[in-house]
Amino acid sequence: MTLLISSFILAIVFCAPPGVVTAETVRRGAARGFVPALFVQFGSLVGDTTWAVIALTGLAFVVQKDIAKGILSLAGIGLMLKLAWDAFRDARHGKELDLTSPARGVNRGDFANGAFLSLGNPLNIVFWTGLGSTVFASISGSPQPVHFAIFFAGFLGGAVLWCFLMAGLIAWGRRFVTPAFFRWVNFSCGIALTLFAVQLGWKFATLL
Numbered sequence: 001m002t003l004l005i006s007s008f009i010l011a012i013v014f015c016a017p018p019g020v021v022t023a024e025t026v027r028r029g030a031a032r033g034f035v036p037a038l039f040v041q042f043g044s045l046v047g048d049t050t051w052a053v054i055a056l057t058g059l060a061f062v063v064q065k066d067i068a069k070g071i072l073s074l075a076g077i078g079l080m081l082k083l084a085w086d087a088f089r090d091a092r093h094g095k096e097l098d099l100t101s102p103a104r105g106v107n108r109g110d111f112a113n114g115a116f117l118s119l120g121n122p123l124n125i126v127f128w129t130g131l132g133s134t135v136f137a138s139i140s141g142s143p144q145p146v147h148f149a150i151f152f153a154g155f156l157g158g159a160v161l162w163c164f165l166m167a168g169l170i171a172w173g174r175r176f177v178t179p180a181f182f183r184w185v186n187f188s189c190g191i192a193l194t195l196f197a198v199q200l201g202w203k204f205a206t207l208l
Helices: 002-015 020-032 034-062 066-093 110-119 123-136 145-172 179-207
Strands: none
Touching: 002 034, 002 145, 002 179, 020 034, 020 110, 020 145, 034 110, 034 123, 034 145, 066 179
């Protein structure tokens, strides 16, 4: 249950900070409503899931070794703290969405464009490697296939929920999608990432 909840929360933390997919969701949703915005978000899950599978498949073999697990734990802590710092920085200074220039592949369909934008960001594999390290390094013993299944179930649940929330905000609550809104989103993500880093650090210290 803890793994399911952790992966659910981390999926939202991954999807929520504003970026190119969010900008494209706002652009298309503002022009044509809920369904286009939702399809952009759904399309982005293709890329997110692809990079997650690539990163976590590698981790499935690496985390079997205690030394590697410890190294990945430290790497995961560092990455989570770096992402938390970036989130707090964006929350403080604000981060404007670029809605003026069309995204690459703008002539594609909504779903295809979301997938294209997400697949075109290889930095996702860095995030998933750190995220996977954070989650699986906290499991006592060697992670089993069931742990990966639970992780993906929680991730997809959190990501799909965010897809609907974001599309709904664009379609029916656009007045709330302001720089101040994204400041709070970034601040909340920063807190969540910090807590996960502290949790992993505590687990790592107790294992030592």
